[in-house]
Amino acid sequence: MLNVALAKGRLAESCADLFIRCGIRAEILKEETRKLVLETPDKKFRFFFVKPSDVPTYVEYGIADIGIVGKDTLLEAGADLYEMLDLKFEKCRLCLAGFPEKNSLSAPHLRVATKYVNTAKKLFLSRGEDVEIIKLNGSIELAPLTGLSDVIFDIVQSGGTLRANGLAVLEEVFDISARLVANKVSLKTKAAEILPLISEMKKYIGEQK
Amino acid sequence: MTYFKLPAGVRDILPEESARLDRIEDTLRKKFDKEGFCSVRTAGLEYYDTFTCIQSPVPQANMFKMTDKDGNLIVLRPDMTLSCARIAATKLREERARLCYFSNIYNFAAGGNSDREVAQAGVEIFGEEGAWSDAQTVAFAAECLRAVGLKNFIVDIGHVGFYKGLLEDSGLSAEAAEEIRGYINAKDVVNTEIALRRYGAGEKAQAAILALPSLFGGAEVLERARTLTENPAALAALDHLQQVYEHLCRAGAEKHVSFDLGTVKSLSYYSGMVFTGLAEGVGAPVLSGGRYDGLCAQFGRALSAVGFAIGLVRVLRAQMNGEEKN
Known part of the structure; x- marks a missing residue:
């Protein structure tokens, strides 16, 4: 069996x-x-x-x-x-997302909210960037809205939730x-x-x- | 009462289980004895440098480290094969030696499906080489697993030379090769393909490397692999495995044997044939071993060598699984 x-x-x-x-x-x-x-x-x-x-x-x-x-x-x-x-x-994508008008990704001390802590650590390590990773368990999009983080690292399917909250995909990282x-x-x-x-x-x- | 607990990754073995492990050890001791193995007890504490100054160092994060009185770093022994190779190269005079051990090794980083303290029984054969010696070692490994009561098991054989040969032809950098090795070891064809394209490996080498994850099964795998490459080192590895297989057939030991050319472990001291013992119902190998001809020379005396170690607690788990089924 x-x-x-x-x-x-x-x-x-x-x-x-x-x-x-x-x-x-x-x-x-x-x-x-x-x-x-x-x-x-x-x-x-x-x-x-x-x-x-x-x-x-x-x-x-x-x-x-x-x-x-x-x-x-x-x-x-x-x-x-x-x-x-x-x-x-x-199918979906693991993306970095944030406010499109702000140049968030180049912040000197980038704060990233995500469920995918290990994946995010590995990603930024491979790029040689020191970032602060903030572990969340749900409603990740809320983090940049409330000022908890600069960007989020999360899966995006249609992008509907992002758009409804004034956020946009800044970079597609992995195809899932x-x-x-x-x-x-x-x-x-x-x-x-x-x-x-x-x-x-x-x-x-x-x-x- | 927190101070009466144990740290993560270790456990006490109580009388009932301990008696069963004793029986497994007794069985193996008799087997080892009959084949002329002499037992050794290597030091539990060793210098950190012993395991890091070699070409295939034990990763720093895997060792329990302490500082000695004189300020030197010492570790709880992380690996028995390395300790036995050190002994054979530095303390034995003979050209040939058959050593065996019943010892614990320690892995600081272990977690998930493995423990931080692992009880092993193993053998190391020094000064014997060639396909005949490899076949004998595989056959003996299978015999040991049978002796401790496992029924549904296989010994899965690979060869580090095949992948190395393919790499020679691919023109990949060491860094790219290491990334791709990880994907192949997980049989992850999607990422293997993406990485090969990104690093621009040659077309023929790409096709061969991409086939690696599916190169497992019976002896027909060796024939399939032969059509993929003209690299002399890769072909020599296949010839060698073919000879090993023929010796095993002649000894009537081919029943429990399979092949996997896509097992490419990281930074290991293995130089030729490698193998793992897999038992149904235990999610990780119960036995692992291979040939490591270049290792003793790094400790000061060139000796060909082959050996394997059995994970005693995993064997016990396999036995108990078998009993549940009946």
Whole structure:
């Protein structure tokens, strides 16, 4: 049996479609339920629903053999696992955003508000810039509005929230999409189950282009 | 009561588990004995410089550091292979030696899926070289895993020379190569491709490096890899693995063996074949090893060498997983 960690929420819906298209009896994923563990009727797959940022953890420890999670979460977690496929859905961008009229990015002491603390640290380290990183857990856009930070580092999908608050993307840093990840041991010990699934998924992604 | 707790990343092993670890150690001790290995107990404290003056230094952040009375930096030993290589090069006279150990190593930076204090059982073979020696070592590693009761496991073999060969042809700078190595090790094809294009690697080398993440599986992988490159070092690495595989087949030990040419670890002392033991249900390798021919020379005496270490707590976890299933 293959154990799959899925992120609760928006991503779960797209994942259910993907698994069904790949010939897996994953209809159970579409049912309204409060169960955290679901098995397919043929007992070939067991799905766990976890918080998105916990998907890399479940996969790194090998509790889940594979998982589906956004690249933003992977960048932030820095877990030791295999990144097998770009699934090309849930696309967005990790951006630096702020007030377009101010030259915020060149502030001598830049304050950056973000959920993605590790990713932001790595980004500014690679540029040789010393910045103050302020960890927030939600409503990141509020930080520059209230003067908590100069800019924010966050995912942007449509840009609607930014525009509604007078903010704009200052720089697109990473392209983000959903990724299929695998535990480094499971890929080898359960190759007969995982590899056919990956080639099915590849076909499906190809069709979507 | 906070002072009776333990620091993060270490734990006490209580009688029930300790007895099981003792049994695993007894089994391995008998195995090592039969193959002519002599046990050593290396010093728990060593000079910091021993692990940083070599070509493949242990990262500073990975070591528990203290200052000695005379002001020198000392560390809790971070690695047994390095200590054994130091002993073989500086304290043994023979041209050949078979050493084994049951010791803890310490990793300051560990977290996530690994502990900061790791109990290992390992063997190091000095003065034996060639494909036959490599095959014997792999076969012995598999035998040890079987002896401690693991059933569903594989020994996954790679070779550092293949990636090095491809790099020679690519014209990439050392910095670019290190960035790309990280992506390949994560089998991250998306970023590998972006980086190769950005750094402008040659076309043929690009295609070969891009294929690395998918070069794993049975012995047919070696044939597939052969079509990708004309680099002599890369081809020599494939020839070597082919020979190792043939020796393993002749010994009837090929059943638990697979190949992965995309395992390219950072700054390691390994010079040739590398391998990891993977057991179902344990998310990280239970065994890891390889050939490190250039290392002893850095401690003052050139000796060819190959060896592996078994993570005892991970073996215990694999045993318990197996029992749950039955």
